[in-house]
Amino acid sequence: MGQQAAKSFAPCVVRGKGNGPEGDQQQLTVCIQRVERLLSDTETLKRECDAHFRRAGLDAHGAMRRVELRRLLWTFAHSLGSTELTWEAIEAFAVTGTLEASVPVVTEDEFYRCVTKTVHLVAAELRRKLQEAEAKLHPTPQRPPMQVHRESSATPKTPSRHSTPWAALAELSGSDAESPVSSQASHGSQVEEKLAGATAQEHLVVQDVIEQKSFFRPAPWEFEGQSAPDQCLQTHQDTPGVNGMTVLVLSNEGSFDPHSLLVKGGMLVLSSPVAEARTGLGMFAASDGSNSFDLSLLETIVCGAAVAHTPAAAMIPGVVWKTPESTARTVVLFFAAETALCLWFQEVHHCTLCCEALRNEARAYGTEPLCDGLHA
Known part of the structure; x- marks a missing residue:
């Protein structure tokens, strides 16, 4: 067991220059696979945490000193491949919500929960870095300029070789006249018909390009004959950065646990x-224990300082109210059937981004939730 624990806490990447984006991608892939194995195998993670807890400097009561917790979490995060996590970030996201600021010692269960949240932090950083590395290796192809489509649809009798536009109009109408007066007088109706046909053809090319773009990113209420629910199913694609975000969720036990959103x-x-089986997702978890919440039943979104004026404030730990910044990262969602959900984000802009995504998704499904503390 000790050897297995030592292997899991061994450094995952070598500090130094990589072999370019491809080398970075390979290293990040290995690190992410390792982190995901730790998150999926909770028994192994718990066993390893227990081993390191017993090796740490414990007091006479068998509790870990808080300064030792700081050292172990930072070392553990960087051994898994993190290069950006500071102790302040780990404290704000992994320790806050699990330990009170005035508590000088850490129990074995609290240490395990802090380690688990730290692993989620590392996973989020590694996934972001992997996306950046893949973007460098495989940049998004750009659409060719619109002129390419117009040239491909040009008629054999192109007017571009003439010195004047009047000669071009004359050729389109079948005349050799160079004078604008003679062209318009003798063949005005034919010129208008041919120009109208060319304009219609260009319109079809442009419309075809628009339809190709819309095929990949359909906009709500755009296509005739498509029902509103079918169109609304695509709204989540318009909120990049929300899906996969890690957030702390207040459980029935009054503690925060990390979840993927x-x-x-x-x-x-x-x-x-x-998450342990006995841990609920929200302050008032659904009766069936489901981790899915229907946004068509979302009634109210409360953000930041406005949360203090809701009935849910009594159940939120005091660490949330410690600073204005930590309070601004808090959101409470009230659903029908007396269901509430408290979310605590790592950054204030994550909170704002998620609230806007939830409000837009609820609107798309026929609900206009009340918003308190969220700027329109």
Whole structure:
């Protein structure tokens, strides 16, 4: 067991220059696979945390000193491949919500939960870096300029070789006249018909390009004959950065646990591979224990300082109210059937982005939730 624990806490990447984007991608892929194995195998992670807890400097009561927790979490995060996480970030996201600021020692269960949240932090950083590395290796292809489509649809009798536009109009009408007066007088109706045909052909080319773009990113209420629910199913694609975001969710026990967030198809889905079976997702969890919330039943979104004026404030730990910044990262969602959900984000702009995505998704499915503390 000790050897297995030592292997998991061994450094995952070598500090130094990589072999370009391709080398970075390979290293990040290995690190992400390792982190995901830790998150999926909760028994192994718990066993390893217990081993390191016993090796740490414990007091007479068998509790870990808080300064030792700081050292272990930072070392653990960087051994898994993190290069950006500071102790301040780990404290704000992994320790806050699990330990009170005035508590000098850490129990074994609290240490395990802090490690679990730190692993989620590392996973989020590695996934972001992998996306950046893949973007460098495989940049998004750009559409060719519009002139290419117009040239491909040009008629054999192109007017571009003439010195004057009047000669071009004359050729389109079948005349050799160079004078604008003679061209318009003798063949005015024919010129108008041919120009109208050319304009219509260009319009078809442009419309074809628009339809190709819309095929990949359909906009709501755009296509005739498509029902409103079918169009609304695509709204989650317009909110990049929300899906896959890691957020702390207040459980029935009054503590925060990390979950992965997904807004799709009118639903808010929260998933946690490391959550214990006895831990609920929200302050008032659904009766069936589901981790999916129907946004068509969303009634109110409360953000930031406005949360203090809701009935849910009594159940939120005091660490949330410690600073204005930590309070601004808090959101409470009230659903029908007396269901509420408290979310605590890592950054203030993550909170704002998620709230806007939830509100837009609820609107797309026929609900206009009340918003308190969220700027329009």
